[in-house]
Amino acid sequence: MEINLISDTVTKPTQGMLEAMMGAKVGDDVFKADPSVNALEAKVAGFFGMEAALFFPSGTMANQTAIKLHTNPGDQLICDKYAHVYNYEGGGVSFNSGVSCKLVDGNRGMMTASQVKDAINPPDFYHSPLSKLVCIENTTNKGGGACWDFDELQSIQEVCNTNGLAYHLDGARLWNALVAKKESPLQYGAMFNTISVCFSKGLGCPVGSALVGSNDLIQKALRVRKVLGGGMRQAGFLAAAAIYALDNHIDRLAEDHRKAKTIGEVLTGLSFIKKVEPIETNIIIFEIDENYLSGDQFVEKLGAKGVQIISMGQGKLRIVTHLDYTEAMHNALLELLASLN
Numbered sequence: 001m002e003i004n005l006i007s008d009t010v011t012k013p014t015q016g017m018l019e020a021m022m023g024a025k026v027g028d029d030v031f032k033a034d035p036s037v038n039a040l041e042a043k044v045a046g047f048f049g050m051e052a053a054l055f056f057p058s059g060t061m062a063n064q065t066a067i068k069l070h071t072n073p074g075d076q077l078i079c080d081k082y083a084h085v086y087n088y089e090g091g092g093v094s095f096n097s098g099v100s101c102k103l104v105d106g107n108r109g110m111m112t113a114s115q116v117k118d119a120i121n122p123p124d125f126y127h128s129p130l131s132k133l134v135c136i137e138n139t140t141n142k143g144g145g146a147c148w149d150f151d152e153l154q155s156i157q158e159v160c161n162t163n164g165l166a167y168h169l170d171g172a173r174l175w176n177a178l179v180a181k182k183e184s185p186l187q188y189g190a191m192f193n194t195i196s197v198c199f200s201k202g203l204g205c206p207v208g209s210a211l212v213g214s215n216d217l218i219q220k221a222l223r224v225r226k227v228l229g230g231g232m233r234q235a236g237f238l239a240a241a242a243i244y245a246l247d248n249h250i251d252r253l254a255e256d257h258r259k260a261k262t263i264g265e266v267l268t269g270l271s272f273i274k275k276v277e278p279i280e281t282n283i284i285i286f287e288i289d290e291n292y293l294s295g296d297q298f299v300e301k302l303g304a305k306g307v308q309i310i311s312m313g314q315g316k317l318r319i320v321t322h323l324d325y326t327e328a329m330h331n332a333l334l335e336l337l338a339s340l341n
Contacts, residue, residue, distance in 0.1 A: 003307045003308065010324070012206075012324060014204060036243070039239070055239060056211060062211040063170050065228065066194040075129055076121065076128075081104065085135050086103065099133075131165060132166060139174070144280075145280055145282055147280050169192045172197070175197070178250070196212075197210050202249075267284070269341075272293070273289065295315050
């Protein structure tokens with residue numbers, strides 16, 4: 001039995017999703033004439049209570065577009081040192097927008113309002129870049145699927161408002177946070193200037209993300225997306241998958257969370273596991289006792305048994321549960337892990 005737990009992006013469309021895709025009404029989205037894309041964008045915007053949304057081929061492009069909207073070359077954004085926009089988007093912050101990052105030493109990818117306030121450069125001190133944007137990632141990937149405290153997010157919003165900073169949410173796995181914390185997307189839509197959400201993480205779509213914001217910002221985002229090469233033609237086949245996922249795959253994320261917690265419990269009981277990060281959603285990050293074997297050796301050991309996981313560097317290993325990780329796979333993995341003790 002092959003078990004792929006590298007990421008929640010490895011899933012294949014379900015039968016229901018495939019049927020929705022094949023039955024999609026499509027047009028040329030570059031001319032804004034694809035009815036399925038238009039329907040998805042309206043649905044996502046309404047989901048968050050925001051004015052408009054724009055469909056993107058990737059979450060990275062959606063985030064990079066948001067950064068471009070809120071900054072000018074030479075400006076600076078503030079984010080946690082674990083942030084996806086800094087670590088996993090190919091240096092696009094500097095390449096696409098000419099912007100630098102002020103990194104905050106937060107906890108598992110989450111910083112406090114006080115830390116954000118301290119990171120803001122004095123606007124009248126022309127030797128330092130202008131602080132213009134705060135980027136939040138919820139859930140935090142490198143932080144092990146951690147969910148932000150909503151009150152802290154509101155406190156950061158107050159700091160942004162007081163200091164004239166824009167506020168962007170990289171919500172690639174926001175769906176997981178909404179389910180785990182029993183929060184409403186409307187709460188987030190009322191707080192952030194822009195939000196990016198991903199349909200191919202957790203929700204099981206083959207491709208796609210969306211950026212949500214005001215009518216004015218999304219109209220500007222349309223031009224940025226064009227410049228970045230993100231215009232797609234009959235994208236309605238992909239949009240139909242996202243619509244299906246929003247209707248059918250959000251509540252089931254609780255199942256992924258349950259399985260992740262169980263895996264964490266088994267890992268914690270193994271003598272050669274040095275540390276398991278707290279598990280709130282579908283990501284498990286853990287460390288191996290190097291006196292037993294290296295992280296890379298452990299990845300190879302599981303690989304030889306048909307189980308694929310990934311190293312995140314610095315001794316950290318990652319397991320991600322997802323839509324295609326069945327109960328049979330789950331039981332087989334738990335049995336395999338227990339046998340290694």
